[in-house]
Amino acid sequence: MAIVIFHNKIILFSLFSLLFFTFCSSHIIPKFPSSLIRPEQQLNSGSAKNGLYKTKYFTQILDHFNYNPQSYHKFQQRYLINDTYWGGAKKKAPIFVYTGNEGNIEWFTENTGFMFEKAPYFNALLVFIEHRFYGKSLPFGGNKKVAYANSSTLGYLSSTQALADYATLIIDLKKNLSATESPVVVFGGSYGGMLAAWFRIKYPHVAIGALASSAPILHFMDLVSPYVFSNTVTQDFRSESENCYKVIKGSWKLIEETAKKHGGLELLRKSFRICNNYMDANALEGWLQTAWIYTAMTDYPTPTNFLNPLPAYPVRKMCEAIDRSVTEKHSSSTFDKLYSAANIYYNYSGTSKCFDLNDNSDPHDLGGWQWQACTEMIMPLGSNKESIFPESKWSFNDRSASCKFFYNVLPRPNWITSEFGGHDIELVLKRSSGNIIFFNGLRDPWSGGGVLKNISKTIIAIVAKEGAHHVDLRYSTKEDPKWLKDIRKQELRPMESPHYRYREKETNQPSQVFFSLCVDGSYYRHDIYINNVHFVFSIVHYIHYLFMSCNNQTIITHPIMLPVPLISQCLYL
Ligand SMILES: *[C@@H]1O[C@H](CO)[C@@H](O)[C@H](O)[C@H]1NC(C)=O
Numbered sequence: 373m374a375i376v377i378f379h380n381k382i383i384l385f386s387l388f389s390l391l392f393f394t395f396c397s398s399h400i401i402p403k404f405p406s407s408l409i410r411p412e413q414q415l416n417s418g419s420a421k422n423g424l425y426k427t428k429y430f431t432q433i434l435d436h437f438n439y440n441p442q443s444y445h446k447f448q449q450r451y452l453i454n455d456t457y458w459g460g461a462k463k464k465a466p467i468f469v470y471t472g473n474e475g476n477i478e479w480f481t482e483n484t485g486f487m488f489e490k491a492p493y494f495n496a497l498l499v500f501i502e503h504r505f506y507g508k509s510l511p512f513g514g515n516k517k518v519a520y521a522n523s524s525t526l527g528y529l530s531s532t533q534a535l536a537d538y539a540t541l542i543i544d545l546k547k548n549l550s551a552t553e554s555p556v557v558v559f560g561g562s563y564g565g566m567l568a569a570w571f572r573i574k575y576p577h578v579a580i581g582a583l584a585s586s587a588p589i590l591h592f593m594d595l596v597s598p599y600v601f602s603n604t605v606t607q608d609f610r611s612e613s614e615n616c617y618k619v620i621k622g623s624w625k626l627i628e629e630t631a632k633k634h635g636g637l638e639l640l641r642k643s644f645r646i647c648n649n650y651m652d653a654n655a656l657e658g659w660l661q662t663a664w665i666y667t668a669m670t671d672y673p674t675p676t677n678f679l680n681p682l683p684a685y686p687v688r689k690m691c692e693a694i695d696r697s698v699t700e701k702h703s704s705s706t707f708d709k710l711y712s713a714a715n716i717y718y719n720y721s722g723t724s725k726c727f728d729l730n731d732n733s734d735p736h737d738l739g740g741w742q743w744q745a746c747t748e749m750i751m752p753l754g755s756n757k758e759s760i761f762p763e764s765k766w767s768f769n770d771r772s773a774s775c776k777f778f779y780n781v782l783p784r785p786n787w788i789t790s791e792f793g794g795h796d797i798e799l800v801l802k803r804s805s806g807n808i809i810f811f812n813g814l815r816d817p818w819s820g821g822g823v824l825k826n827i828s829k830t831i832i833a834i835v836a837k838e839g840a841h842h843v844d845l846r847y848s849t850k851e852d853p854k855w856l857k858d859i860r861k862q863e864l865r866p867m868e869s870p871h872y873r874y875r876e877k878e879t880n881q882p883s884q885v886f887f888s889l890c891v892d893g894s895y896y897r898h899d900i901y902i903n904n905v906h907f908v909f910s911i912v913h914y915i916h917y918l919f920m921s922c923n924n925q926t927i928i929t930h931p932i933m934l935p936v937p938l939i940s941q942c943l944y945l
Pocket residue numbers: 423424425426453454455456488489
């Protein structure tokens with residue numbers, strides 16, 4: 373998330389929410405892009421009724437890090453729980469926790485089908501925890517007006533507080549369930565993925581491992597070029613068609629020139645079907661940029677409805693719309709082409725009457741990110757000459773100035789890397805507690821700030837060149853391409869290893885036993901020779917059917933005994 377200055381306009385990119393507001397010397401108009409999230413989607417989020425989980429609240433402390441009287445204030449933190457598949461405390465069955473991001477937790481839960489689909493396989497308990505200050509987890513009596521009033525209340529919104537919330541909630545929940553020996557694996561996508569990775573690093577005694585999907589933990593100052601984000605968007609469109617790239621790239625100047633002409637704004641309004649209220653060239657450009665950026669982020673191989681309803685491969689569809697109008701008989705104007713492409717993002721369901729550039733709605737409660745982007749989440753963004761967007765330099769000073777203006781707060785650009793690391797990440801992670809799986813799709817603009825290389829035996833990077841923003845966490849569908857099925861399988865493999873289990877008899881497990889070859893999750897075997905002793909390590913079917921044998925003598929079996937036919941099958945395999 374970051375602010376980009378395009379001409380005189382500042383754009384705040386959230387990982388999910390793209391907020392933009394016009395920054396003039398005299399006033400700031402906070403604004404959400406028109407129809408970013410449309411009313412029909414709000415209907416979809418009546419989720420509690422869809423039977424995916426039960427909603428619970430936990431009394432959370434306002435400030436974990438000091439002992440001032442105000443720190444002891446309490447608030448209700450929401451979490452969602454599904455115990456349908458849980459094997460129970462006695463069996464030490466695992467607990468999968470989603471570390472909530474910058475929005476309503478129900479929305480993320482519904483878009484994280486991966487956890488629901490894998491829970492039966494691991495007999496896992498599912499828990500989704502809402503991030504403080506988002507959704508219903510509002511400090512200060514649950515009153516959003518007060519919680520968001522100014523920096524003295526928003527000051528309690530930070531990633532470190534959120535991680536501490538997760539730790540205290542998980543520890544308390546495990547105590548309540550008498551499940552202290554159940555291993556906890558944390559999951560998250562985007563900012564939630566950053567939190568999952570950081571949680572594993574900071575709280576290794578609470579979580580045994582993490583799956584951090586599309587988590588740009590390196591997208592901070594001095595770690596990454598500010599241009600990787602917009603270069604990836606550019607590449608996404610350019611890879612579909614050079615003409616498509618050129619039309620979009622050339623559009624900004626055209627829009628600005630048209631807007632200056634007499635009657636120009638009305639022409640733009642008509643061309644783009646903008647509603648009859650305030651508009652200017654900046655607002656229109658922001659609205660288009662929103663469409664291109666979010667479509668690039670959610671360029672999924674199947675039809676989805678995450679930010680907006682979209683067809684499969686939406687970037688391709690947009691470029692087809694732009695290229696098609698070149699070839700059709702009545703040669704349409706650039707604005708018509710752009711309109712038909714933008715229409716895919718904003719009006720795929722075909723229900724929009726007109727597009728409202730002044731739409732301030734925020735149904736997923738993403739607004740708090742603006743504060744986070746003004747304090748610790750200084751994720752530099754800009755665009756260079758080649759970019760599909762207007763050229764604009766990243767400027768920390770501009771960010772600082774707008775944050776001072778907006779919240780009277782100054783960003784701390786080095787805090788995240790001081791707190792969690794970032795420099796020499798390979799070395800640092802290698803020496804950390806391990807067991808982190810990073811996923812990145814290279815079509816995702818945020819992938820430039822992700823961990824893209826394997827770092828150690830247990831810090832694994834899974835990279836899909838065709839993938840977009842945490843596509844791996846979505847529900848599987850019949851139309852999923854092979855690469856997507858493959859990466860989901862790859863992600864499970866490390867989790868099936870003994871490293872993801874709590875209190876194993878470590879001494880009996882040769883450290884070489886880590887990756888087993890997975891044959892569709894049904895059976896693995898690993899043969900290891902140590903001092904001429906033959907170890908066989910097998911997992912049959914489910915993780916809790918685990919046993920080891922040595923010279924054909926079973927030396928470890930998991931507390932859950934294997935059904936006899938399976939044992940004999942394994943021993944002689
Ligand atoms: C848990 O999720 C499954 C769907 O994956 C659903 O069928 C079940 O009812 C849910 N259980 C609870 C307790 O909400």
